[in-house]
Amino acid sequence: MYEMTRETLTRDRILRGALAVADTGGLAALTIRSLATELGVKPMAVYHYVANKDEILDGLVDQVFSEIDLPSPEGEWREEISRRMVSARAALRRHPWAIALMESRRTPGPASLSRHEATLATLRQGGFSVVAAAHAYALIDSYVYGFAVQETSLPIGRPEEMGEVAREIMETFEGAYPYMTEIATEHVMQPGYDFGDEFEIGRELVLDALEVLRRRGG
Amino acid sequence: MYEMTRETLTRDRILRGALAVADTGGLAALTIRSLATELGVKPMAVYHYVANKDEILDGLVDQVFSEIDLPSPEGEWREEISRRMVSARAALRRHPWAIALMESRRTPGPASLSRHEATLATLRQGGFSVVAAAHAYALIDSYVYGFAVQETSLPIGRPEEMGEVAREIMETFEGAYPYMTEIATEHVMQPGYDFGDEFEIGRELVLDALEVLRRRGG
DNA sequence: ACCTGAACACCGTTCAAGT
DNA sequence: ACCTGAACACCGTTCAAGT
Numbered sequence: 042m043y044e045m046t047r048e049t050l051t052r053d054r055i056l057r058g059a060l061a062v063a064d065t066g067g068l069a070a071l072t073i074r075s076l077a078t079e080l081g082v083k084p085m086a087v088y089h090y091v092a093n094k095d096e097i098l099d100g101l102v103d104q105v106f107s108e109i110d111l112p113s114p115e116g117e118w119r120e121e122i123s124r125r126m127v128s129a130r131a132a133l134r135r136h137p138w139a140i141a142l143m144e145s146r147r148t149p150g151p152a153s154l155s156r157h158e159a160t161l162a163t164l165r166q167g168g169f170s171v172v173a174a175a176h177a178y179a180l181i182d183s184y185v186y187g188f189a190v191q192e193t194s195l196p197i198g199r200p201e202e203m204g205e206v207a208r209e210i211m212e213t214f215e216g217a218y219p220y221m222t223e224i225a226t227e228h229v230m231q232p233g234y235d236f237g238d239e240f241e242i243g244r245e246l247v248l249d250a251l252e253v254l255r256r257r258g259g
Numbered sequence: 260m261y262e263m264t265r266e267t268l269t270r271d272r273i274l275r276g277a278l279a280v281a282d283t284g285g286l287a288a289l290t291i292r293s294l295a296t297e298l299g300v301k302p303m304a305v306y307h308y309v310a311n312k313d314e315i316l317d318g319l320v321d322q323v324f325s326e327i328d329l330p331s332p333e334g335e336w337r338e339e340i341s342r343r344m345v346s347a348r349a350a351l352r353r354h355p356w357a358i359a360l361m362e363s364r365r366t367p368g369p370a371s372l373s374r375h376e377a378t379l380a381t382l383r384q385g386g387f388s389v390v391a392a393a394h395a396y397a398l399i400d401s402y403v404y405g406f407a408v409q410e411t412s413l414p415i416g417r418p419e420e421m422g423e424v425a426r427e428i429m430e431t432f433e434g435a436y437p438y439m440t441e442i443a444t445e446h447v448m449q450p451g452y453d454f455g456d457e458f459e460i461g462r463e464l465v466l467d468a469l470e471v472l473r474r475r476g477g
Numbered sequence: 478a479c480c481t482g483a484a485c486a487c488c489g490t491t492c493a494a495g496t
Numbered sequence: 497a498c499c500t501g502a503a504c505a506c507c508g509t510t511c512a513a514g515t
Contacts (some may be wrong), residue, residue, distance in 0.1 A: 049479075067363075073508060100487050141359040144411050145285075154436065155510065161438035161498085171445045179409065179457040180402075180464060187405025191397065193362050209319035218372065227389045239397040246398060246471065252466040267498075291489060304492085304499050312489065481514070488507060495500070 052090045068138040103150025105139045108132040111159040118167025133189035172259035270308045286356040321368025323357045326350040336385025351407035353464040390477035
């Protein structure tokens, strides 16, 4: 009879377990009980490492932030910020529950703070004034978060289903929505369409807007 | 002994009650039981007008969309879209729980559909090609939703507290975050600072970007 | 030190019943 | 037709206990 050396519980193992549960079943599936099952432990064991569920949720948000590439202040600002935007969007797509969580979390974790600092450093080194950097920061995050909101609330990620939904809407409402019908037939339902491709287009426009801010100094 | 003519329950009264509860206490405070109390009724009465809580949440999202001014396709596109952005941001600020809800709702309600249609109509009438309108739409909503995410996750809306939090962060981490310190002292903690003011700056930049899209046709 | 069982005050929801 | 009470299977969390 050999020993099952189940490694001891840690705060980190709890957070990684919570991330796995949320990724698999969504935020609603993440309960202390389901998390305990995932960890192979009884529910109450969790409370020896975190004060309550809120602390787990705060930790989850910071985990997601930690997956986002930091821009390098030494690099060319446009390139660095662009990379950061791509990386942030990818992280939010991997963890579609994260946006809903961010709304309720008010205490930024270490990964969130590092990200703020690195981004500001990159902008300032890139020639943005303090005020321009503030404007730029708000615009960058608005775009990235907002795109994530749209992407996660799309009718089930896959493009094919997108077309299906568009077709259904068209059929149900017939001529009631001519412009939606137009964009559906001429754009959304065309082969190769993928809403995700919009990200690059908007990103370039946002980067152009940042350059305007940089030049005019605020 | 006079009669309390408590008007009969309706789906609409339920949704308005739910909106009131969510606005007052947040999404977590909205339970079938708390809603019933708000309506002066027993929990189970609610189930005669809605199938389940999910239907209430779907209804709430559409209520919020219904508060957003529709752009007029007859007006000048930039003016109309600008007004719509301002109105959308105001609605999302009145109902800070709405963004978190949008992420999980996949069936657009009537107000949401009307809004899509009116916006597309305005863009198309304003000279945007079908493809340019699609790009424009994604950019507009990304900016508005993303700004709302940031605004609602700010350390308690009020600017004064904003400064307080910034000061705390500075004191706690001392020299660890020089660029955050810089922006805090030189910008955020200055009298008159209000993160909400960033909205207009980003909005103008987004509108400029839309004009680029319109001109180049996609 | 690390984990557990039983219990409490909550949820959403079903079902059978009251007027 | 419109509302209710009791009950069920869930929650997060406390507290006292086990090894």
